[in-house]
Amino acid sequence: MNTIKEYFNLIKPNKVINVSQGDYLFNQNDAAIGVYIVQQGCIKLLRDTIDGNTVIFYHAQLNESLAEASLYSDYYHCHARADVNSIVEFYDKESVLKYLSLNIDSSLKFIEVLAKQIQRLRLLLELRSIRSARERLFQYLKLMSDDKGVFLFASTYKDLAITLGMTHETLYRVLSQLEKDKVIMREANKIILQI
Amino acid sequence: MNTIKEYFNLIKPNKVINVSQGDYLFNQNDAAIGVYIVQQGCIKLLRDTIDGNTVIFYHAQLNESLAEASLYSDYYHCHARADVNSIVEFYDKESVLKYLSLNIDSSLKFIEVLAKQIQRLRLLLELRSIRSARERLFQYLKLMSDDKGVFLFASTYKDLAITLGMTHETLYRVLSQLEKDKVIMREANKIILQI
């Protein structure tokens, strides 16, 4: 639903790229040559901060686009890394811009995708303004879980910690705290909110 | 340059609204009825977190649009408050969407504005991942200052503290620390980086 793929099908990808686990699709400050759509696997957008920490902006999943924001920028502003072996389609910038300028429906869809991105980023920013680690995690889980209170995570706890702006040690601690207080239950790769 | 105003001039605003200092143009969870462009003054987009803190997403200045991201959403996701007496133009959602669907150039410009927003938000998120308050402030100043190292702030120190995700007390402390260490100089409403 939040994918642009369906509105993007009149244009052919320039190429299809295999990215092995751990490899970078592109790096921060590389020339921004185009956008990508994930066909298989998952690409993570991240940046390294001056003090050696990491920020994760986005996990691009199946059919989701990435680097859209770089359409109007000369270089990429973050790294794109594959956590698992992944396949992505590449669309060069000129073709995309031309395509958008000819297909108003796609442009509108693109606007929608970008607007959603903005809301997602604002949400992350809001979360970061919650000082308490426990509360920050709890609010995140509440936001990200489905109506049954189930939160599935594709990624690792370490990544979750990064997303939440805390160390993984702190995350483990607040997780077991919340579990002890019967606020959550943990299973294989899901967390269940007790409401 | 980052304003949509110039590409938005074929459409007439539904109305022009005066917002007095301290008043809210709209509140979080109000029905999203349209977008606004600042004609005079400054509108701040903000949200309150669960623990009583505040997040500032954006300061919309002259000719900048606000609430664009709400075009595809049923309600506003944040508050919009005027810090000074301000005047804004209002464009209802349907007209804007219709206008965009008829004017490909405006759509593309809109995409550009949204892309810039995303990059700004990512920057803020990156800043939030810097743990040390001093370093966080320093990086912010480096990013936001001009090539002479001058950072002008329209707003107050308190708002700056909120933007940086720290208390105003902490901000004052690191400010005077940086000043003592001759990293910055402070004047009326500017901060000058010594490089």
Next chain:
DNA sequence: CGAGTCGTTGAACGGAATCAATCGTCGTGG
């Protein structure tokens, strides 16, 4: 099998939040 990484817990430290108090300024209303 060993290297590497994730998940987990413990102990100690440090830095930012919190609480508190003061000063200056600005606007307002009696």
Next chain:
DNA sequence: CCACGACGATTGATTCCGTTCAACGACTCG
């Protein structure tokens, strides 16, 4: 017009929570 209140700017003292450093078991992958 001046007193008063509100709020921004500033600094001090104390507390507390998250980081940091460290160690260990489990698991995977080459």
